[in-house]
Amino acid sequence: SQELEQSPQSLIVQEGKNLTINCTSSKTLYGLYWYKQKYGEGLIFLMMLQKGGEEKSHEKITAKLDEKKQQSSLHITASQPSHAGIYLCGADAGTSYGKLTFGQGTILTVHP
Amino acid sequence: DGGITQSPKYLFRKEGQNVTLSCEQNLNHDAMYWYRQDPGQGLRLIYYSQIVNDFQKGDIAEGYSVSREKKESFPLTVTSAQKNPTAFYLCASSRGLGSSYNEQFFGPGTRLTVL
Numbered sequence: 639s640q641e642l643e644q645s646p647q648s649l650i651v652q653e654g655k656n657l658t659i660n661c662t663s664s665k666t667l668y669g670l671y672w673y674k675q676k677y678g679e680g681l682i683f684l685m686m687l688q689k690g691g692e693e694k695s696h697e698k699i700t701a702k703l704d705e706k707k708q709q710s711s712l713h714i715t716a717s718q719p720s721h722a723g724i725y726l727c728g729a730d731a732g733t734s735y736g737k738l739t740f741g742q743g744t745i746l747t748v749h750p
Numbered sequence: 751d752g753g754i755t756q757s758p759k760y761l762f763r764k765e766g767q768n769v770t771l772s773c774e775q776n777l778n779h780d781a782m783y784w785y786r787q788d789p790g791q792g793l794r795l796i797y798y799s800q801i802v803n804d805f806q807k808g809d810i811a812e813g814y815s816v817s818r819e820k821k822e823s824f825p826l827t828v829t830s831a832q833k834n835p836t837a838f839y840l841c842a843s844s845r846g847l848g849s850s851y852n853e854q855f856f857g858p859g860t861r862l863t864v865l
Contacts, residue, residue, distance in 0.1 A: 647790075671853055680754075680840060680856035726792060730852055737783075738854060742792035 642741035661727035669730035773841035780846030
């Protein structure tokens with residue numbers, strides 16, 4: 639079965655700093671999804687990547703999928719307290735439509 | 751507005767009791783999912799359904815049961831056989847089979863505490 643490893647597990651940054659969260663898969667990724675979660679709430683969809691080398695941006699968040707399609711990174715530029723939360727990556731292994739495997743999550747704290 | 755609703759937000763149960771968590775969606779999605787979230791473990795799939803009247807076990811189905819009688823609804827029952835049911839439960843839906851875009855949309859979650 640596919641496994642996803644996120645790093646780091648937690649991250650504390652000062653407001654205004656840039657940061658990167660990584661998601662590494664044990665198998666080829668057919669679709670990679672990034673989500674954000676506030677504690678005690680549901681997940682909010684951020685971005686989806688499907689093609690090797692693909693890069694997408696939304697406001698100050700950029701996600702990339704490497705050429706070999708086994709690793710993705712999420713980069714936040716000039717972090718703000720509103721970016722704080724848990725970031726999770728989810729992977730579609732291509733074996734069962736819609737079924738995703740999730741990483742364990744990265745807890746981001748942004749100090750004002 | 752389209753979305754997914756879960757109820758209740760908080761649920762308390764005595765040991766030995768069964769309890770049912772509600773999940774409703776009005777997104778016209780074919781597929782629905784139930785996840786369990788524990789601290790530091792991400793999301794683990796309990797059950798999923800890709801079409802009405804059909805569902806499959808996920809990675810941690812023991813002690814849980816589901817039904818899918820209507821497209822909009824996918825209730826989860828936590829039975830007394832589940833040894834450690836205290837957790838945060840999340841329901842999700844997606845377009846399902848044949849779709850190129852399988853992002854899942856999540857409900858707000860139900861926090862279950864066994865007393």
